[in-house]
Amino acid sequence: MTGYSSKDLEFWNGKIEELIKTSGLDCYEQHFSICTYEDMLCYEAYAGMPSHYPHWSFGKAYERQKTFYQYNLVGLPYEMVINSDPCLAYLMRDNTLTLQILTMAHVYGHNDFFKNNRLFKRDTRAELTVEMFKAHADRIREYIHDPFIGPEKVERILDAAHALRYQTSRHGLHKSFTRQEFSKEQPNTVPERLADDLLGYLAERGKLAEWERDLVNIVRQETLYFIPQIETKIMNEGWASYWHYQLLNQLNLPTELHLEFLQRHNLVVRPFEGRINPYFIGFKMFEYLAKQPDGSSRIKEIRAEERDQSFLRRYLNQELCEELHLFSYQVRGNDIVVKEVADEVGWQTVRDEFASSVGLGNIPVIKPVEVDKGALILEHVYDGRELELNYAKETVKYVLDLWGGKVDLRTTLNGRSKLISCSENKIVLLLDS
Incomplete structure (x- = not known):
């Protein structure tokens, strides 16, 4: 680290935690780790997990991101945070002090969202996250090193499971069932419990050896862990951005740090040309909702109950659509044609098309x-x-x-x-x- 020490980070983290206690946020215990950009590339490729099973797709993601970063085609995330209890987050060593303070505050926003949003509370076990991924990694490495199985057979099953990973339940984990209930199910029919879970059905009914079945179930279980993050990207980033902005404005930063904070914040929540910036949309919506009557308590209820699709359908009104300059379009040959703009006539169409495209909305069922x-x-x-x-x-x-x-x-x-x-x-x- 240049220009500041770990004690500086501890000092500002303590200040942020004091504000957290008075803000009404409810967080897991928070742990931070400082890492190099090479470490961050690895964590990004492996979804931030301290331990993850080996697969060529993770190496491909690492090499791709590393190449893009070296040629200045992309930047690296300022931080990476894991939905776990305690909550784990990585900070880039090369960040300035201001950027570290901002990202720590941002992390606490994610932490609160993980702990309180219903999708995460219903579908994940934060206290078991790190142990679950480590156990999966250990089992898969055992299969790879088994002389009767080996890496090629393992890779074949993982490739198929990865390709189908989002063809699983989008509405949470199914209830457990008994052997007696299983025995009553007809072999050529699809039971109701698996009607929207192709990957689960294949794991249970496919012609697979037990170790192959285990591999498919590992991919399915980890996918169910990540689905809440996919389904709440706009809300999660918007919530974290809203709270880092609120918290840093209360920290009484020295002038030079405060000016850099405003610059960094505006870079995070700026609109992107030609695509949606989830930080921008989420931040603007929570900022708008917080200004309404009983807004401070209402936004906490919203962050607890909604996912991106329902969040947009319920709270993206005409005023916000116009302020955010939203529109819908379609591709005709080599041309891009605007279908609707967010005016009095078209804003609902724009909102609905936007809502249908977020989360898993673009993945066929x-x-x-x-x-x-x-x-x-x-x-x-x-x-x-x-x-x-x-x-x-x-x-x-x-x-x-x-x-x-x-x-x-x-x-x-x-x-x-x-x-x-x-x-x-x-x-x-x-x-x-």
């Missing part, structure tokens, strides 16, 4: 329907958006790897019912349904 003569029948839940055909064909091949037999996927293309059929030798055909 594929459900298991039934088993017909050994073939697994899947259905794409068509909402007006068609599957990208090349991706769909590769997806059914990965399903076949876990199912162990023929796979048929029903979908709609150009207004007509179609069947993407994958035979056991991985020949994929597009047929009329």
